[in-house]
Amino acid sequence: MTTVQSPPAPPTAIRPQVVARTGLYAVLAANAAAVTVFFVQAGFASNALVVLGRLAGLYGALLMAFQLLLVARLPWLDRRIGMDRLTSWHRWLGFGLLWTLLGHVVFIVLGYAQSSSMDPLNELLDLAETVEGVLRAVVALGLIVVVGAASARWARRRMAYETWHFVHLYTYVAVVLAFTHQVAVGTTFTASSAATAYWWTLWGVALGAVFLGRLVLPLWCNLRHRLRVSAVVPESDNVVSVYITGRDLDRLPARAGQFFLWRFLTRDRWWQANPFSLSAAPDGRTLRLTAKAAGDGTAALRHLKPGTRVFAEGPYGAFTTLHRTRPDALLIAGGVGITPIRALLEELHGHAVLIYRVATDRDAVLHDELRELAHAKGAELYLVTGPAVPDRLAPRELARLVPDVADRDVYVCGPPGMTSAVLGSLRELGVPKPQIHFERFSLAG
Structure with a gap:
């Protein structure tokens, strides 16, 4: 089998993940600054609560657009950061979005209620009935609350993936409703031609990224191959x-x-x-x-x-040799997490050590194949068996098997519990963070 072997990046090179992550931070910061400028240019309402509500709504719209970018599955970002990390960022940003939009509604309603002397509930009902787009915004917020609740850990564990995915699709309905609300009543949206062009561009890029990464590229790839x-x-x-x-x-x-x-x-x-x-x-x-x-x-x-x-x-996935920093490598796999590790062993050059953690010998998937491949490449293969307790991959055991572990790139893939334990052992052994590459088996197995 012929494979392409990629040499590790020079130690002084900027890591691709750092470049992509810094780029995302810079894009978000630049857009936050632009939103603030347009907000100031639009002028302030006389009621401080309304001012805070409008600003929270604008930042909520920005976070919603940025969330779409994170899950658009654009190849350039995915290969440098990885879908598991992008999804994790999307999840945490989603909770920030939820609280931002709740703040938008609370401040706006309280501000208008203060001016009209109505109680907050009746003020909300009045706004929904009399102001164009407000009812759509209330529905959008309700959908986001439902999606946020479904994404909480206690709910996610009790929900089938297909159900969770179906509920998540309502986020796109919420995006459309929120955008039409912004177009209808957003003072910053219509404050200037530059502000209008900015928001149309922002939403166009965000939705276009999703359309490209989730639909166009997969269809084109499958028609081609x-x-x-x-x-x-x-x-x-x-x-x-x-x-x-x-x-x-x-x-x-x-x-x-x-x-x-x-x-x-x-x-x-x-x-x-x-x-x-x-x-x-x-x-x-x-x-x-x-x-x-x-x-x-x-x-x-x-x-x-x-x-x-x-x-x-x-x-x-970013679990590839693109992120190598050292000439030698340590590969650690647990269970069926061996599948990407086995592929990496085939592609890697330099000296490699593979540690395969399973409960019993019978659980060692592809073991004969791994043994032949390790022999052909001059790699060391260790099959570690036994119960999870005591930990067979504790710092002392890892140091015994691989004394120079701190001088190697380390790739880890396995069940979440094993992965977390191994990452803890690597930290105790002083392995620099840039040399540790891992993928959560629950996502990519």
Whole structure:
């Protein structure tokens, strides 16, 4: 199998993740400054509460547009930051958006109630009935509250992914309603031609990014490559590998460590997309994913027929050699988190150490293949088995297996609990943060 080996970046080079993250911060700060300038130019209301409410609403609109950018799945951002981190930022920004918009409503209602001597509830009802766009804004806020509640950890754990995703789609309805409210009654929106042009451009870029990243690019990629299942190979009783072929796969910008959202176009699975990492480095001819049966969807992979058409979104993820900083590497995998690690081992050059953490030998997916690959590349392979307690990857154990761990890039992928424990061990061992690369298995497995 032929793979492209990418040398690590020079130690003095600015990391791609830093460039992308700094760029996002700069864009947000510049837009916040622009919003403030346009707000000041529009003039202030006589009521301080109304002033605070309008400013909160403008910042809420900015955060809403920025949220769309974070989940647009634009390749440049995703390959440098990673979907898991972008999604995490989107989540926390969403809570900021919720409180900002609540502040907008509370301050506006209290301000107008103070001027009219009405109680806040009746003032809100009066505004909804008499002012164009206010009712739409109230509905938008209600939808955002529902989505925010569904995103809370206690609710997310009790909700099927499909249900959570369906609820989240209402965010786009809220965006449209909020924008029409801003167009209808936003004093800053109509204060000057420059302000109007700014807000139209901001919303156009945000919605355009979503349209491009979530619809146009996936459709174009699948029309270009015409992906199909070429073979289904059982690896064990509950693990299966699916091989995918297509046209011009050498032009597909996929790298070892990345994942796709796979949709197998059968009668009972065409509507369901699942994230699976590539379990072999792309060679320009075939893509391979390896999955463990964890439900009806993954169990059905074993029954796919060769020739089945595939719709894939991606590649996604920043868990690649693009972010290397050192010539040697340590790869740590847990469970089926071995799939992107196995692909990375194939692509990496320099000396590599692979530690594979499983409960029993029988749980070691692709172990024979890993052993052959490690031998061919001159890498060290350690299979660590046993119960989670005591921790077999504690700092002392890691230092014993890999004495020079602080001088290596470290890639970690596995269940959330294992990943968090390993990251803690690496910090105790003094591994610099830029050398630690990890991906949450719950997202990309």
